[in-house]
Amino acid sequence: MSDGGRRHRVAHANEVAEPGDRVIVDVEGQEVAVFNVDGDLHALPNFCPHQAAPLCEGDLTGRMVVGEDGWSWEYVQRGEVVTCPWHGWKFDVTTGENVKDDAVAVPHYEVERDGGDVVVLR
Amino acid sequence: MTQHAAGRARTLDSVDVVVDTDAHVTESVDQLLEYMDPADEGLRRIVEDAAHPEHDIYSVAHPTPPFIHTDAFGDVYGDHPTGTVEAKRSEMDEFDLDYSVLNPTLGLALATVNNDRAAVALAKAYNAWILDQFVDDGRGDILTPVLVPPQAPDKAAEIVDERADEPGVVGVQIPSTGLVPPPGHRWYDPLYEAAEENDLPVMFHSGSGATADIFPVLRKWAETYAEDHAMVHPFTAMWNLTSMLFQAVPERFPDLEFVFQEAGVGWIPYTKWRLDDHYLELSDEVPGLEQLPSKYVDERFHFSTQPLGYTGDHPEQMAKMIELVGPETLMYSSDLPHPDFDPPEELYDRVRGHLDDEAVRGIMGETAADVFDLS
Numbered sequence: 001m002s003d004g005g006r007r008h009r010v011a012h013a014n015e016v017a018e019p020g021d022r023v024i025v026d027v028e029g030q031e032v033a034v035f036n037v038d039g040d041l042h043a044l045p046n047f048c049p050h051q052a053a054p055l056c057e058g059d060l061t062g063r064m065v066v067g068e069d070g071w072s073w074e075y076v077q078r079g080e081v082v083t084c085p086w087h088g089w090k091f092d093v094t095t096g097e098n099v100k101d102d103a104v105a106v107p108h109y110e111v112e113r114d115g116g117d118v119v120v121l122r
Numbered sequence: 123m124t125q126h127a128a129g130r131a132r133t134l135d136s137v138d139v140v141v142d143t144d145a146h147v148t149e150s151v152d153q154l155l156e157y158m159d160p161a162d163e164g165l166r167r168i169v170e171d172a173a174h175p176e177h178d179i180y181s182v183a184h185p186t187p188p189f190i191h192t193d194a195f196g197d198v199y200g201d202h203p204t205g206t207v208e209a210k211r212s213e214m215d216e217f218d219l220d221y222s223v224l225n226p227t228l229g230l231a232l233a234t235v236n237n238d239r240a241a242v243a244l245a246k247a248y249n250a251w252i253l254d255q256f257v258d259d260g261r262g263d264i265l266t267p268v269l270v271p272p273q274a275p276d277k278a279a280e281i282v283d284e285r286a287d288e289p290g291v292v293g294v295q296i297p298s299t300g301l302v303p304p305p306g307h308r309w310y311d312p313l314y315e316a317a318e319e320n321d322l323p324v325m326f327h328s329g330s331g332a333t334a335d336i337f338p339v340l341r342k343w344a345e346t347y348a349e350d351h352a353m354v355h356p357f358t359a360m361w362n363l364t365s366m367l368f369q370a371v372p373e374r375f376p377d378l379e380f381v382f383q384e385a386g387v388g389w390i391p392y393t394k395w396r397l398d399d400h401y402l403e404l405s406d407e408v409p410g411l412e413q414l415p416s417k418y419v420d421e422r423f424h425f426s427t428q429p430l431g432y433t434g435d436h437p438e439q440m441a442k443m444i445e446l447v448g449p450e451t452l453m454y455s456s457d458l459p460h461p462d463f464d465p466p467e468e469l470y471d472r473v474r475g476h477l478d479d480e481a482v483r484g485i486m487g488e489t490a491a492d493v494f495d496l497s
Contacts, residue, residue, distance in 0.1 A: 066409045075406075087403045098402070101414055
């Protein structure tokens with residue numbers, strides 16, 4: 001997870017105003033996606049470490065877990081998980097980690113709202 | 123540990139202990155009938171009444187006769203009748219095996235027994251026979267899993283509880299070809315629970331006698347025994363491993379250990395890669411697993427090595443494959459007296475010089491000593 005870096009004004013805040021919104025921008029030649037998850041902004045590179053797919057063009061989904069009763073299957077983290085459009089690998093947008101193997105991850109960049117602008121720290 | 127016999131010069135010069143983790147006996151129905159529990163008299167009468175119990179009690183069938191070049195499941199060497207401890211000991215002497223972990227032959231087709239009560243009675247009879255005839259002589263070098271009927275997991279759990287503490291009992295054998303439902307199903311939970319509570323590994327040995335009706339190889343569509351036999355073992359293992367991992371058996375039974383038998387080694391890396399791939403790609407269908415399937419395999423699954431297969435002019439490829447599998451997951455097995463057996467040198471000669479001595483000692487016996495708690 002990145003804790004800072006250079007500030008890049010990449011979008012207007014109204015482009016990612018609502019939960020579920022996303023915008024894909026260019027940051028020094030790298031495609032980066034900014035997501036609105038429950039009102040908070042998160043940024044990930046638009047790149048899947050599996051086979052170099054445009055990860056952040058995939059659906060914003062949840063993930064399946066076994067319920068506390070050991071029997072039910074529950075769908076959790078709705079709107080927090082981006083599913084790669086090529087092979088379905090799922091990454092937690094709020095951390096960059098693959099939801100099934102935390103040894104696999106993409107960088108997670110901090111995002112700030114600065115007036116009407118969206119600023120990615122990378 | 124026993125010291126190896128002084129008679130035959132051991133060619134495995136860097137190895138102190140050799141454990142044969144898949145040493146067969148060739149039991150007959152008549153031998154089992156002698157050991158059937160008096161409480162099972164009704165079933166005994168039915169089995170006795172069968173002119174061909176291998177077909178009318180069990181449903182063993184092959185496309186063509188097994189191993190037509192030899193008396194496959196009878197007297198392979200000509201000197202001793204098999205199905206006796208003397209025959210097993212002569213094999214151990216000839217091939218310089220310090221320990222043998224026994225498995226059945228006909229019993230590998232236990233899943234084909236249609237009548238659940240007969241399957242339970244036959245499994246109990248086998249356990250009584252194998253313990254009395256092979257294990258109970260106090261020497262401690264011949265060991266056995268408890269054979270259990272997969273048709274009746276509740277009764278199987280009782281059998282495990284009853285036999286687990288007997289000297290020489292080192293595991294639970296679930297004959298693994300033709301399992302319906304497959305072994306990841308919660309149907310088997312009582313059996314896994316019993317094995318886990320008794321601190322015994324569950325062992326899965328495939329068998330070509332069990333392919334008459336059920337996946338993974340349907341005998342009707344194999345025209346020869348060669349076709350059937352070549353694929354039944356790896357197909358069984360791949361299907362069973364897939365079922366158990368994706369249905370999260372290792373998560374549901376966190377202290378249970380697993381042994382897969384008679385599929386060789388080459389299928390393991392491919393299957394691990396494929397299951398890891400599906401775990402990540404279809405993750406919403408595998409919520410019960412908390413880590414890559416291959417990690418469970420590396421941590422808690424072991425594989426007996428026979429049949430290694432023939433590598434032609436490239437014996438070094440076997441060592442590379444074993445390196446790829448992970449030497450610490452593998453345990454030498456002979457399959458004796460079956461006619462596709464591997465003597466210890468078949469494995470040892472491939473890996474010595476390629477793997478370090480510790481890894482070689484592990485594969486040949488020390489890992490098995492740990493898994494089966496031999497001392």
